Amino acid sequence: MAPKAPTTTKSSTAKTATPNPSPKERSAAAKARLLAAANELFYAEGIQGVGIDRVIEHAGVAKATLYSAFGNKEGLIRAYLQARHDATSERMAKELAERYETAKERLVGVFEVQGLSFTDPSFRGCAFIGANADAPNIPAVEESSHNYRAWLHALFLDLAVEAGAKDPVLLAQQLVLLYDGSGISAWLDKDKAADNTARTVAAALVDAATS
Amino acid sequence: MAPKAPTTTKSSTAKTATPNPSPKERSAAAKARLLAAANELFYAEGIQGVGIDRVIEHAGVAKATLYSAFGNKEGLIRAYLQARHDATSERMAKELAERYETAKERLVGVFEVQGLSFTDPSFRGCAFIGANADAPNIPAVEESSHNYRAWLHALFLDLAVEAGAKDPVLLAQQLVLLYDGSGISAWLDKDKAADNTARTVAAALVDAATS
């Protein structure tokens, strides 16, 4: 342990690169390691089932660093869920933009992008469903889930409007049902092809709504 | 407290009624109260978040009685999930038999029966999804969930075969997606009309598969 960093006494004042980390950079790195550890452990074993000690050990960080960076466990939970939300929405936007042209294609393509995560061996269902089940009544969980659900509905609703659906609200609700159901089957039934099932139904619904 | 049962010294040896509870009857009553308390608390607040002390206090029962009846907490969890499974499957069978005649009607009717629970103020989503999220890696949870999922799939598959669907396996998978999605939306989005959305889509899928 204690890798004894090479003592480069030369004060490297370069601002962009990090030959020698400044205090602010060290702090940011510790925060990122904590967030990565929380993501792995909370997602795999649940929020209540993972203690602070497990997180800091996995991150290789002192306990005081966690409390300095996030305040308390709820702060870490909030940051974990926020990072999940950001990663999911950014990946979805990126993949939809790269893969499809029209709103109609994207409405169906959402399920293909969703299915990309099903083959990940660490896949364990939607993190927000899990957080609501194992840590209800925690404000950070309720608020983050509310934001996530709003994003998911808006994703489908915006595309449904853009695609010219006759009843975009109804179409979006139907597709949300399929999206959640697909995630549940991929998780609990270990059905890695659940996205195909959902996509087929979604295509029929989109066609019927924009005929 | 201690309601001081009327001391009917007469040894009532009647076997069907219970004028004075025998030890076996007292034991069964305590077990039933424990199971009811576990059902309320585990379902409302999660399995990990509810301690043994809360359960015995809510049931009005001593701690030793719980450990004598269920062995340990996992035994209580197993009994709780088994009771949930039994209640759900029995209610579904009963309501489907009372309300509908043909397999086609019942395939769609499942969603109407599911929706009956959405208006219950204590509704908090599927108990097995919740248990898997907040207490993974517990054998009692894994086994009970496996049984429940098998029941759900068989429910739709048997009806799909009976209705003469062209691809009953596919139809059953599609309807399972809708069923799970409907429960998630009713829970997380507090959309008490999610069963209507699901039922409309289900009707279209059943029609298409049996045309």
Add this chain to the structure above:
DNA sequence: TTGATACTAGACAGACCTGTCTGTTAAAGT
């Protein structure tokens, strides 16, 4: 009357959890 059974209340051990605090080390800025 006596013995067996099954509940009651509650203390207890041992583990774990969150959050605070002390003291130390290493680097940046001045």
Add this chain to the structure above:
DNA sequence: ACTTTAACAGACAGGTCTGTCTAGTATCAA
């Protein structure tokens, strides 16, 4: 050279959890 910042390791307090154990009580059967 000196101060400031922020990480480190780890002890600690106060609480909660599961599961065991001791004792006392009430009922039934013989």
